[in-house]
Amino acid sequence: MTRSSFLNGxxxxxxxxxxxxxxxARGVVAASNEGSAPNKTxxxxxxxxxxxxxxxxxxxxxxxxxxxxxxxxxxxxxxLPVNDRAAFHPALSKFKDLFDSGKVAIVEGVxxxxxTFSHFKAMDIWQAxxxxxxxxxxxxxxxxxxxxxxxxxxxxxxxxxxRLPKAFYADNATVAAIANEQTFGLQPAFGANDNADRTxxxxxxxxxxxxxxxxxxxxLDTTLDNAQTASAHLQKAAAAYKPAVQYPQTPLASGFRxxxxxxxxxxxxxxxxxxxxxxxxxDTHTNQPxxxxxxxxxTSNALSAFWADIVGHGQADDVLVLAWSEFGRRxxxxxxxxxxxxxxxxxxxxxxQVKGGFxxxxxxxxxxxxxxxxxxTDFRSVYATVLERWLGAPSDAILGKRFDxxxxxxx
Amino acid sequence: xxxxxxxxPSERKLIRRRVSRRALLAGSVIGAQVAGAYAVLxxxxxxxxxxxxxxxxxGEAVRGxxxxxxxxxxxxSHLLRRTGFGVSPAEYDRYQGMGLQATLDELLNYDRIxxxxxVAAMQKAGEGIGLVPTVNSWLTRMAMTKRxxxxxxxxxxxxxxxxxxxxxxxxxxxxxxxxxxxxxxxGSFPTIxxxxxxxxxxxxxxxxxxSERNAPxxxxxxxxxxxFALGIGNFSEKDVREAARAFTGWHVPRxxxxxxxxxxxxxxxFRPQGFDRGMKTVLGKTGNFSPDDIVDIVVAQPASAQYIVxxxxxxxVYPNPTDAELEPFVEAYTKGDRSIRAxxxxxxxxxxxxxxxxxxxxxxxxxxxxxxxxxxxxxQGQLEELTAGNPRLGGVTGQMGQTLYEPPDVAGWPxxxxxxxxxxxxxxxxxxxxxxxxxPNRRNPNATPAMGPRGLGTAAQALDHFVPLVLDDNISDxxxxxxxxxxxxxxxxxxxxxxxxxxYLVLASPQFHVC
Numbered sequence: 046m047t048r049s050s051f052l053n054g055x056x057x058x059x060x061x062x063x064x065x066x067x068x069x070a071r072g073v074v075a076a077s078n079e080g081s082a083p084n085k086t087x088x089x090x091x092x093x094x095x096x097x098x099x100x101x102x103x104x105x106x107x108x109x110x111x112x113x114x115x116x117x118x119x120x121x122x123x124x125l126p127v128n129d130r131a132a133f134h135p136a137l138s139k140f141k142d143l144f145d146s147g148k149v150a151i152v153e154g155v156x157x158x159x160x161t162f163s164h165f166k167a168m169d170i171w172q173a174x175x176x177x178x179x180x181x182x183x184x185x186x187x188x189x190x191x192x193x194x195x196x197x198x199x200x201x202x203x204x205x206x207x208r209l210p211k212a213f214y215a216d217n218a219t220v221a222a223i224a225n226e227q228t229f230g231l232q233p234a235f236g237a238n239d240n241a242d243r244t245x246x247x248x249x250x251x252x253x254x255x256x257x258x259x260x261x262x263x264x265l266d267t268t269l270d271n272a273q274t275a276s277a278h279l280q281k282a283a284a285a286y287k288p289a290v291q292y293p294q295t296p297l298a299s300g301f302r303x304x305x306x307x308x309x310x311x312x313x314x315x316x317x318x319x320x321x322x323x324x325x326x327x328d329t330h331t332n333q334p335x336x337x338x339x340x341x342x343x344t345s346n347a348l349s350a351f352w353a354d355i356v357g358h359g360q361a362d363d364v365l366v367l368a369w370s371e372f373g374r375r376x377x378x379x380x381x382x383x384x385x386x387x388x389x390x391x392x393x394x395x396x397x398q399v400k401g402g403f404x405x406x407x408x409x410x411x412x413x414x415x416x417x418x419x420x421x422t423d424f425r426s427v428y429a430t431v432l433e434r435w436l437g438a439p440s441d442a443i444l445g446k447r448f449d450x451x452x453x454x455x456x
Numbered sequence: 457x458x459x460x461x462x463x464x465p466s467e468r469k470l471i472r473r474r475v476s477r478r479a480l481l482a483g484s485v486i487g488a489q490v491a492g493a494y495a496v497l498x499x500x501x502x503x504x505x506x507x508x509x510x511x512x513x514x515g516e517a518v519r520g521x522x523x524x525x526x527x528x529x530x531x532x533s534h535l536l537r538r539t540g541f542g543v544s545p546a547e548y549d550r551y552q553g554m555g556l557q558a559t560l561d562e563l564l565n566y567d568r569i570x571x572x573x574x575v576a577a578m579q580k581a582g583e584g585i586g587l588v589p590t591v592n593s594w595l596t597r598m599a600m601t602k603r604x605x606x607x608x609x610x611x612x613x614x615x616x617x618x619x620x621x622x623x624x625x626x627x628x629x630x631x632x633x634x635x636x637x638x639x640x641x642x643g644s645f646p647t648i649x650x651x652x653x654x655x656x657x658x659x660x661x662x663x664x665x666x667s668e669r670n671a672p673x674x675x676x677x678x679x680x681x682x683x684f685a686l687g688i689g690n691f692s693e694k695d696v697r698e699a700a701r702a703f704t705g706w707h708v709p710r711x712x713x714x715x716x717x718x719x720x721x722x723x724x725x726f727r728p729q730g731f732d733r734g735m736k737t738v739l740g741k742t743g744n745f746s747p748d749d750i751v752d753i754v755v756a757q758p759a760s761a762q763y764i765v766x767x768x769x770x771x772x773v774y775p776n777p778t779d780a781e782l783e784p785f786v787e788a789y790t791k792g793d794r795s796i797r798a799x800x801x802x803x804x805x806x807x808x809x810x811x812x813x814x815x816x817x818x819x820x821x822x823x824x825x826x827x828x829x830x831x832x833x834x835x836q837g838q839l840e841e842l843t844a845g846n847p848r849l850g851g852v853t854g855q856m857g858q859t860l861y862e863p864p865d866v867a868g869w870p871x872x873x874x875x876x877x878x879x880x881x882x883x884x885x886x887x888x889x890x891x892x893x894x895x896p897n898r899r900n901p902n903a904t905p906a907m908g909p910r911g912l913g914t915a916a917q918a919l920d921h922f923v924p925l926v927l928d929d930n931i932s933d934x935x936x937x938x939x940x941x942x943x944x945x946x947x948x949x950x951x952x953x954x955x956x957x958x959x960y961l962v963l964a965s966p967q968f969h970v971c
Binding site: 163164165199207208209219221222223224225228229230231232233234235237238239242243246247249250251253254259260261262264265266268269271272275276 | 522
């Protein structure tokens with residue numbers, strides 16, 4: 046069902062006088078996900094733009110790597126080797142500490158059949174979990190649509206950023222987009238004495254806007270109502286939360302910090318099930334060496350601070366981070382110190398329950414598909430594993446069919 | 457908690473009058489009898505305009521609902537919301553005085569109107585570097601223009617034939633692309649498409665630049681068919697690959713420099729040796745086609761007429777029309793030699809445009825929302841002062857999900873209900889707090905927000921000014937009572953704080969989110 050047909054359905058309900066605040070959330074009745082582990086949180090880290098997997102987890106012993114990258118192959122002595130085959134980019138020293146502690150699983154050769162090289166289409170495919178590109182909702186939206194206990198928990202899903210990622214598009218459930226913690230709430234009139242009256246009147250207006258033939262009445266009322274509740278929960282969480290570490294001063298680290306607040310178990314109403322932070326800019330067609338170094342440094346440091354904070358709050362066993370990017374990059378470097386869009390790439394997972402190491406299979410540098418790596422592992426296998434073993438949700442219903450699971454999480 | 461309703465005498469009278477109206481409507485009295493009953497009550501805010509009794513069913517109309525569209529004053533306001541960005545109080549009076557037909561004629565024949573004041577304001581607002589002056593410059597033009605339909609159609613094309621400043625990099629090139637849309641706003645569709653593939657920003661954005669016969673880049677050919685002019689399902693992958701061969705041989709030279717200190721895109725250069733001269737078969741036609749030939753082949757498809765007319769209808773009227781609903785406008789477009797003006801004029805003169813289904817049928821875009829509020833406050837001439845808090849207007853629409861020159865991807869802004877989520881709802885309402893004077897202005901602490909005309913001393917006066925202006929005088933009785941109660945009574949003197957609060961509430965109403 047499309048979003049608009051869903052809303053039309055709601056308008057019909059409203060005209061029958063059934064409108065109440067929160068109607069969208071209350072309308073969720075599917076029982077398929079009963080038994081979901083309630084205290085588990087999944088954090089999605091989107092590395093947007095297409096990460097160059099080969100210069101991130103480097104196949105440094107393979108001569109084909111240096112042949113393909115005469116200008117941009119990383120110097121052997123700068124690399125951070127993790128085994129006799131793979132080494133990390135030098136900017137990933139903190140990430141390597143996490144890996145060495147056994148809490149990071151790296152999945153190599155991730156992709157899907159007939160890959161697209163368009164950012165737009167590839168992101169849609171990953172977020173809808175649908176290589177045909179026909180689904181309008183997202184894989185996490187479908188997960189939320191199956192939950193029965195969202196009422197009163199508008200921050201069960203929260204994405205940091207002003208636009209909601211397609212992965213969270215749902216037919217019924219609403220997921221909050223938090224652009225900025227400071228502005229996530231109704232601003233009072235400066236110096237005024239009647240702000241409480243003004244806000245009460247505002248909310249009442251939305252409540253009143255629901256007799257027959259009032260377009261979008263339920264959507265507007267529910268959006269403001271959920272936003273107000275979410276803002277109150279976020280403020281309460283922020284007041285109760287004491288970071289265990291000093292976060293770096295970057296947008297990504299601030300985003301992780303907001304999610305850490307929502308995960309903090311001392312404020313039970315928030316109940317974050319799935320959160321997302323995004324780091325943009327991995328589309329390194331030009332000047333890749335300096336840009337990739339800055340991006341990986343930010344990612345590694347912010348993730349490391351977040352994880353130390355989670356560990357400091359005793360929540361390591363309840364949090365799982367899943368990182369993805371819409372594609373890897375071309376094996377051969379281009380003439381402008383960069384790499385063009387490719388196909389198979391990397392995912393990684395971090396968590397107290399994660400069995401660290403390498404999963405999937407490293408793609409061959411010798412058997413390429415028109416200059417691109419051939420994928421060895423369908424990204425939906427990773428999603429299926431996380432849905433079944435972490436979120437306790439039926440992966441075949443959410444992904445449309447059954448995929449082999451990987452063993453980075455215990456069954 | 458709802459505020460208590462005041463019981464001072466003047467307001468009791470107001471409530472009694474409205475209660476009796478509701479009682480009447482709840483009965484079986486219909487049509488002219490209802491109108492007659494209104495006349496007996498001496499209601500100056502007659503619910504049905506002169507055309508109402510004859511144009512549509514009116515029996516169950518309740519103040520606040522979509523049948524208000526049968527009233528001429530509401531039709532004019534509806535037309536101005538869809539074809540522009542709202543009105544200032546002076547524009548409201550002027551258009552209402554002209555009537556619907558004269559308003560429509562003026563909107564369509566905009567080339568007769570001098571718009572030099574808006575052009576000058578746009579240039580001034582665009583001084584400086586960075587995204588904010590770039591965006592504010594266009595927003596200023598939208599707020600100041602006397603040619604609202606031209607600017608609204610420019611925005612339509614920017615959302616359909618997209619490019620992103622973050623990809624193109626050269627701000628001047630993006631502004632030049634939008635200027636093509638402004639010049640051709642109601643032009644012929646093939647003419648627009650023939651201008652846009654040649655545009656340096658588009659060549660850069662969809663990789664016509666550098667596409668060679670040995671390795672044609674399919675990006676432009678694909679989006680031309682999928683998103684710009686034909687629609688998915690109406691072409692094959694082979695059509696894309698073949699058409700891509702026609703868009704080869706072009707190169708966009710770059711020059712270091714430009715206002716942003718990056719680079720400028722120069723006039724595209726054609727290199728015949730890079731062009732694929734071979735025969736191409738596209739949508740059933742075969743020949744040694746040029747890019748303009750591909751445009752002609754695409755627009756000649758019946759599916760193309762359907763596609764562009766659907767996009768126009770979904771921009772101007774309501775979402776998800778049936779093919780049958782589109783038919784008269786497809787015919788007007790086709791008979792009009794693929795003129796966008798023919799389609800738009802037919803739409804704006806149609807019954808369906810003024811139907812209850814079309815009324816308040818979209819969620820306003822951030823641009824419509826912010827400029828509509830600023831114009832209602834008569835602040836279009838002081839955009840900078842009004843919005844010079846932090847962030848400024850260009851940043852504010854971004855918080856609401858729309859940054860001009862920066863659509864989210866090649867498919868443009870998804871629009872309508874996708875504008876609303878928790879963060880954007882706060883951004884919309886908090887922007888109204890700023891422009892009604894509720895947020896201290898960090899850049900210019902002496903700036904006073906515009907509040908409309910002087911003499912709004914009571915709630916009744918303020919509501920009689922603003923409710924027709926921005927809400928079509930079409931709110932429920934309960935909502936009016938709520939606003940009066942907030943102000944402390946219809947006729948009691950408003951403090952400046954209460955006046956600001958009252959205007960904030962009218963603008964922050966659910967009805968102001970829709971258009």
